Amino acid sequence: MSYTLKMKLWRGDRSGGELQDYDVEVENGEVVLDAIHRVQATQAGDLAVRWNCKAGKCGSCSAEVNGRPRLMCMTRLSDFDPAETITVTPMRTFPVIRDLVTDVxxxxxxxxxxxxxxxxxxxxxxxxxxxxxxxxxxxxxxxxxxxxxxxxxxxxxxxxxxxxxxxxxxxxxxxxxxxxxxxxxxxxxxxxxxxxxxxxxxxxxxxxxxxxxxxxxxxxxxxxxxxxxxxxxxxxxxxxxxxxxxxxxxxxxxxxxx
Known part of the structure; x- marks a missing residue:
């Protein structure tokens, strides 16, 4: 079953940025990284996000989801209320390169x-x-x-x-x-x-x-x-x-x- 997920994604670079709103269709069983990819494919083709294996083993897709440092590929959408807005920001400790990608x-x-x-x-x-x-x-x-x-x-x-x-x-x-x-x-x-x-x-x-x-x-x-x-x-x-x-x-x- 699909539903519309409300997301706030940090967009910007070293000089600064801000949260932008996105509504994206998601499916039951998906993870935050799936939603990010769908936003990237349908609404924001220039959205920068680092990822590789999508299996919780490469450590590439680290970010902060609703303020908590997590792997986006291991953070299930089912952990959140469907009516909740999910906010994704880059790791705060490291300098931002662009959008969700940081310089580690x-x-x-x-x-x-x-x-x-x-x-x-x-x-x-x-x-x-x-x-x-x-x-x-x-x-x-x-x-x-x-x-x-x-x-x-x-x-x-x-x-x-x-x-x-x-x-x-x-x-x-x-x-x-x-x-x-x-x-x-x-x-x-x-x-x-x-x-x-x-x-x-x-x-x-x-x-x-x-x-x-x-x-x-x-x-x-x-x-x-x-x-x-x-x-x-x-x-x-x-x-x-x-x-x-x-x-x-x-x-x-x-x-x-x-």
Whole structure:
């Protein structure tokens, strides 16, 4: 069964823009992206929207639907009252390129700052071995589709543009955690996570976790454990003493040689 959906879509570019009204015919079972495509096909051929897979796996169609960061391809029209007006705006944290398309290059800049994985030498038989339980700990983090909704909703950068140079954001704290928890990686990223990635700015409100379309427990399983590791190395008096006299550093060096 079809019905007429009322939509407000943000139209504009870097210099500014405004919401424009559209009435579009939609069908039961469709998603917001379907309605956007129909507006594009019938009323606004120049409407800019980024998308690719339409299956919730590419992370391209991120936007704000009625003020909430969501994937348009995974937001069903049936979640709204048919008489309700659906408002779609670009992600607020990133600069607008045009209409619903934003410039997310900030995220790629942060990705380049990540220290890469460094593995120890292979075993005598040429293999590397890990315990399955160690592998499973970081498995959840690899589900990230880089939609950057967590970055968009994080108030540290959403409300404070000047924090961006010193703050990596939840997507990359997830990556720092994934690498730091890798059972074979030999790099200690705790100092970099605190001083360069700005982990201390995060006050674990869990807004990033709430909008993750993959259901990753970003705060509980990645950010909080990383905070605990940073605090342990920086403020624990016994660890501080061990670092001061070189015990911890020697121990880490010996492990990396194994």
């Amino acid at each position: 290059s900030y995220n790629y800049e942060k990705a380049r700052e990540l220290p890469s994985v460094e593995l120890p030498p292979r075993d005598a038989d040429g293999k590397r071995r890990m315990m399955q339980e160690d592998v499973e700990r970081g498995q959840e983090f690899r589900k990230c589709i880089e939609c950057f909704l967590c970055q968009n909703t994080c108030h540290v950068v959403r409300d404070h543009e000047d924090n961006k140079p010193a703050f990596a954001g939840p997507r990359f704290f997830l990556r720092y955690a994934e690498l730091d928890m890798h059972p074979l990686d030999t790099v200690d990223r705790r100092k970099v996570t605190r001083e360069q990635a700005g982990l201390g700015y995060c006050n674990i409100t869990k807004c990033c976790t709430e909008v993750c379309p993959e259901g990753i427990h970003i705060t509980d399983n990645a950010i909080i454990p990383m905070k605990e590791r940073v605090v342990d190395r920086t403020y624990d008096p016994l660890v501080w003493l061990g670092n001061k006299i070189g015990i911890r550093d020697k121990d880490r060096d010996s492990r990396s040689e194994i």
